[in-house]
Amino acid sequence: MSPLPIPAPDPLPLPLPPGVLKALLLATFTLHLMAVNLGVGGSLLAAAHALRGKEEDRDLVRRLAPLLPASVTFAITLGVAPLLFVQLIYGPFFYTASVLTAVPWLALIFLLMAGYVLLYRFVDSVETQALRAFSGIFGTLLMLGAGLALTNVTTLSLRPDLWAAHAAASPHGLRLNTVDPTLWPRFLHMAAAMIAVAGLFLAGWGAWRHHAYARRVGLRWFLAATASQALWGTWLLVAQPKPLLDLLLNANTAPGLTLWIAIACGALALFMAIPASQKGAPAKDAWAPVILALASVLGMILLRDQMRDAALAGAGFQAAALPHRTDWPSLGIFGLTFLGVAALLVTIFRWAAQPPGSPDTGKELS
Amino acid sequence: MNHPVWDLPWMGSGWIIGLVSIIHVSIAHLVVGAGFWLAFMETRAQRARDGELQGWLRGRAKSLLWLSSIFGAATGVGIWVAIGLVSPTATQHLIRAFVMGWATEWLLFAGEMATLIVLVRAYGRLSPGQRLALVWLYALCAWLSLVVINGIVTFMLSPGKGWTASHAMVDGFFNATYLPSLWLRSCVALALGGLWAMAGRIPPGLKVRVLKPTALSVVAGILLAGLSGWFYFQSFPAAGKELVLGNLRGATGLAEGFRWALLGLGAFLLPALLALWAFLRGDAFRRSAAVFGLLLACWGFGGFEWIREVARKPYVIREVMYSNGIRVEQVSGYQKDGFLPANVWARTFAASKGDTDLARGEAILRSQCLACHTREGYRSLKALTAPYSESDLVALVQSLRELDPGMNPYLDRMPPFAGTEQEAEQVGKYLHTLKAK
Numbered sequence: 001m002s003p004l005p006i007p008a009p010d011p012l013p014l015p016l017p018p019g020v021l022k023a024l025l026l027a028t029f030t031l032h033l034m035a036v037n038l039g040v041g042g043s044l045l046a047a048a049h050a051l052r053g054k055e056e057d058r059d060l061v062r063r064l065a066p067l068l069p070a071s072v073t074f075a076i077t078l079g080v081a082p083l084l085f086v087q088l089i090y091g092p093f094f095y096t097a098s099v100l101t102a103v104p105w106l107a108l109i110f111l112l113m114a115g116y117v118l119l120y121r122f123v124d125s126v127e128t129q130a131l132r133a134f135s136g137i138f139g140t141l142l143m144l145g146a147g148l149a150l151t152n153v154t155t156l157s158l159r160p161d162l163w164a165a166h167a168a169a170s171p172h173g174l175r176l177n178t179v180d181p182t183l184w185p186r187f188l189h190m191a192a193a194m195i196a197v198a199g200l201f202l203a204g205w206g207a208w209r210h211h212a213y214a215r216r217v218g219l220r221w222f223l224a225a226t227a228s229q230a231l232w233g234t235w236l237l238v239a240q241p242k243p244l245l246d247l248l249l250n251a252n253t254a255p256g257l258t259l260w261i262a263i264a265c266g267a268l269a270l271f272m273a274i275p276a277s278q279k280g281a282p283a284k285d286a287w288a289p290v291i292l293a294l295a296s297v298l299g300m301i302l303l304r305d306q307m308r309d310a311a312l313a314g315a316g317f318q319a320a321a322l323p324h325r326t327d328w329p330s331l332g333i334f335g336l337t338f339l340g341v342a343a344l345l346v347t348i349f350r351w352a353a354q355p356p357g358s359p360d361t362g363k364e365l366s
Numbered sequence: 367m368n369h370p371v372w373d374l375p376w377m378g379s380g381w382i383i384g385l386v387s388i389i390h391v392s393i394a395h396l397v398v399g400a401g402f403w404l405a406f407m408e409t410r411a412q413r414a415r416d417g418e419l420q421g422w423l424r425g426r427a428k429s430l431l432w433l434s435s436i437f438g439a440a441t442g443v444g445i446w447v448a449i450g451l452v453s454p455t456a457t458q459h460l461i462r463a464f465v466m467g468w469a470t471e472w473l474l475f476a477g478e479m480a481t482l483i484v485l486v487r488a489y490g491r492l493s494p495g496q497r498l499a500l501v502w503l504y505a506l507c508a509w510l511s512l513v514v515i516n517g518i519v520t521f522m523l524s525p526g527k528g529w530t531a532s533h534a535m536v537d538g539f540f541n542a543t544y545l546p547s548l549w550l551r552s553c554v555a556l557a558l559g560g561l562w563a564m565a566g567r568i569p570p571g572l573k574v575r576v577l578k579p580t581a582l583s584v585v586a587g588i589l590l591a592g593l594s595g596w597f598y599f600q601s602f603p604a605a606g607k608e609l610v611l612g613n614l615r616g617a618t619g620l621a622e623g624f625r626w627a628l629l630g631l632g633a634f635l636l637p638a639l640l641a642l643w644a645f646l647r648g649d650a651f652r653r654s655a656a657v658f659g660l661l662l663a664c665w666g667f668g669g670f671e672w673i674r675e676v677a678r679k680p681y682v683i684r685e686v687m688y689s690n691g692i693r694v695e696q697v698s699g700y701q702k703d704g705f706l707p708a709n710v711w712a713r714t715f716a717a718s719k720g721d722t723d724l725a726r727g728e729a730i731l732r733s734q735c736l737a738c739h740t741r742e743g744y745r746s747l748k749a750l751t752a753p754y755s756e757s758d759l760v761a762l763v764q765s766l767r768e769l770d771p772g773m774n775p776y777l778d779r780m781p782p783f784a785g786t787e788q789e790a791e792q793v794g795k796y797l798h799t800l801k802a803k
Contacts, residue, residue: 005714007368010455011693012462012533024469070483073435076443077479081472083446087461095369095454096711102372102451106382109444116436163370167711168718173372173451330466330535337470341477344503348481351496352488 004160004315005167007092014088014324016331021085022305022319028081030301034197035078039071040143041198043119045221047136050122053129056213063214064202065123072116072143089319090157093312097157100166102173108149115142144191151187155180158311185235192232196225197297200290203273207286212279215286219277222293226270233263240307247310255306262299269293368691369454370711371732376743378736379452384672386448390441391671392558392664395551397434397478398512399559401505403583404430407563408501410579412494422572424489426563427501431486435479442475453737455691456682464518467535471514478507512551520547522683523674524603530686546598553594554667557587561637561663564644564656574648581645588638588663595631595670603684606677609778613676623672630669633662679779688781690737697784701767705730705785727796730789734781741800748800760794 014021046064049057086094098105118139122132156162156177169175177183199221206215237248250256269292276285309319372379404427411419449457461468481504485497492500517539521529529538560583568576599607613624637659644651682689692700699708706713712729719725731747739745751759766783767790768774774782783790 003710005370005710007455007710008708010458010462012459014462015466015535066487069435070487073439073479073483076435076439077472077476080443080446080475081469083443084461084465084468084472087446087450087458088465091454091458091461092369095450095458098447098450099370099372099454102374102379106444106447106451109386109440109447112443113436113440116440120432120436164714164718167370167714171373172375325533327466327535330470334466334470334473337473341473341507344477344507345480348484348500348503351492351500352484354491356491 005163006160009092014322015327017324018319018322021089025082025085026305032078032082035071035075037194037197038201039068039075041194043068043136043140044195045198047133047140050129050136051133060214069120069123093157097153100173101152101156101177104149104176105153108146111142111146115139148187152177155183155186160315181239185232185239188232189236192225192228196222200293203286204290207283216277219273223273244310255303258299258303258306262296265292266296368709371736372451376740378740378744383448383452386441386444388668390445392667393438395555396558396562397438398508399555400430400562401508403559403563405501405505408498412498419572426566428486431482453682453691456687459687464535467514467518471511474507474511478504516548516551517544520544523678525683525686543601546601550591550594550598553587553591557584558663560584561656561660565653565660577644577648577651581641584641585638602677609679610673610677627669627672630666634666637663680781690734690781692784697782700784705789709733723792724796727792730785730793731796751797756798759797760791763790763794
């Protein structure tokens with residue numbers, strides 16, 4: 001068997017220890033994913049309720065819609081950071097996969113922009129309910145298409161054994177990574193999770209603001225989407241290559257343990273969400289499933305990283321072994337900027353949360 | 367190139383970077399200028415207690431959010447996607463060198479988006495003082511993100527000996543072209559932001575109040591950009607300056623694109639005349655003229671960026687890495703021991719085509735030439751090599767192995783051939799087959 005076509009790594013050392021960069025990757029990816037769940041999953045929920053068109057649904061959409069464009073803005077902004085860290089740590093794998101599937105990867109940008117324009121139309125439009133709902137649904141589908149482009153590159157980056165055949169079959173980078181059996185279940189698993197987490201955000205908001213309908217329907221979205229994971233999650237599990245499947249089925253390994261803890265948290269959240277989603281259930285009952293399900297999501301993010309390292313270890317790559325030389329001055333500049341921007345964000349979000357209508361606000365202009 | 371090659375027929379993958387970046391760079395500079403314009407106008411409106419103007423400025427802030435959140439942010443991701451596809455080896459090298467710079471810029475961009483979102487979405491909750499602070503903070507964050515990115519862009523043109531020795535980010539960041547470029551880009555931003563403001567729908571009652579100061583900022587931005595452009599050019603490395611002047615004399619094969627770039631630079635001056643019209647006859651000024659002026663200015667800015675790229679040739683990072691992703695210090699090794707043994711993706715491609723001499727020639731050509739050329743299209747290899755016989759082409763490619771500029775006349779704009787004599791022969795033979803295609 002010929003060796004795998006993995007490009008040589010760049011000769012420059014990493015500017016920080018790989019462990020620190022990995023922590024930054026996971027932290028920023030978590031923030032990105034939460035914003036994506038709220039923005040894209042929330043758009044799907046809002047469009048579905050706009051289509052339903054009852055008074056309580058219209059009220060829900062009115063409250064939810066203004067959050068969506070800002071969430072997508074943050075999803076894109078927060079997505080750049082993990083993209084940067086992935087290139088830094090896993091460059092040879094990431095670039096190879098993206099070049100081999102260049103056209104779908106580049107399409108991500110256009111899908112994102114078109115979806116975003118439709119989302120703004122959905123939020124700000126004064127068109128009929130049906131047209132608005134169409135904008136919302138079509139916009140969400142386009143953004144899910146951008147998600148598919150990402151899943152496509154991610155799955156291909158983990159399978160150097162498929163690269164040579166993919167390159168020969170698709171010299172201009174047109175093909176999706178459909179040869180990989182994990183592509184579709186992974187995408188559907190992520191899409192269902194997006195709906196589930198958006199439902200959780202809605203339920204949490206409903207519990208916080210005593211909006212019984214939001215809390216109830218949020219939990220129901222969560223229930224339906226999470227229950228569907230029995231199908232997508234199982235499909236994704238059994239589609240894994242044999243060595244990875246063995247790792248996952250063995251609770252004595254770190255990935256196996258993470259998987260079963262995350263599934264346990266998700267299952268417990270599911271069972272607790274059933275009574276909490278009934279009419280007349282106390283608002284506080286929503287909190288336990290919300291917290292447990294978010295713990296499950298965090299577990300899955302960790303598992304995703306563990307599985308990436310396990311897959312690439314099979315190709316002889318160890319992220320922890322990458323050479324580094326800490327660049328203190330650049331780290332200092334980053335640290336100072338971080339403190340400055342954090343202080344800025346705290347201040348301006350406090351301003352945004354202050355009550356309206358004081359005599360010196362700009363309300364008279366709104 | 368160490369990585370696989372995205373073989374985009376006819377157009378060439380380099381154009382993808384060009385198209386995405388001209389949109390992104392124009393928007394990115396526009397929002398910097400628009401931020402300062404918004405802050406200045408809001409300050410004036412509040413001082414004059416001009417409620418009508420403040421109400422209109424609120425709408426402009428919303429429009430700015432729309433522009434920067436949809437097209438600015440998405441094309442920003444687009445730049446990452448495009449450079450990773452076209453020049454993965456160079457992108458990886460730059461990320462290794464500047465990741466903390468990009469991370470810093472990312473923080474500033476997050477601050478930029480957050481301040482604008484709060485300004486637009488929480489407008490009714492904010493006091494006038496808070497609005498003013500927000501809009502100035504927005505402008506500052508946007509400009510500081512330019513301050514950071516400028517360091518990385520100028521590094522590619524003039525990395526400096528300090529960085530080559532230390533590989534420390536700060537040594538590469540504050541390089542010879544850094545300050546002139548920052549000054550120039552800030553002036554361009556002022557002009558683009560002002561033109562965008564003039565292109566907005568201005569109520570008749572506000573026209574003169576808005577257009578007078580805005581037109582002044584556009585004229586000032588354009589004139590100062592012209593002046594600082596000259597200083598920027600003076601700071602170019604000598605070889606880069608020579609290459610630009612050579613193009614100006616039409617001495618190289620890049621002259622066709624260069625003409626468009628020069629016309630663009632001329633086009634950049636026209637919006638100043640339009641702005642003068644707006645300044646003198648604000649009530650009669652038409653927004654379509656501002657839209658036209660904005661498009662001309664974007665073309666001019668694109669022309670400037672194209673010339674800057676020309677000045678960098680044949681490198682992607684001057685004197686560090688050639689435009690095909692081969693590092694300068696790798697060339698002698700490849701010429702001695704071969705390109706194919708050291709480049710797994712060129713080998714993989716050759717193997718997929720039977721590992722014949724022609725397959726090897728094509729594989730090396732894809733890795734070393736397709737960053738700038740296409741087979742039949744933009745900078746067509748078929749057209750460029752049409753007059754030559756097979757033996758001529760073999761001799762030509764072998765002559766490109768020369769590292770002495772006296773012996774290799776292409777060395778000022780094209781990387782040397784990084785392979786053995788036998789590999790040069792394989793590429794020459796493959797080039798000859800293009801005639802039959």
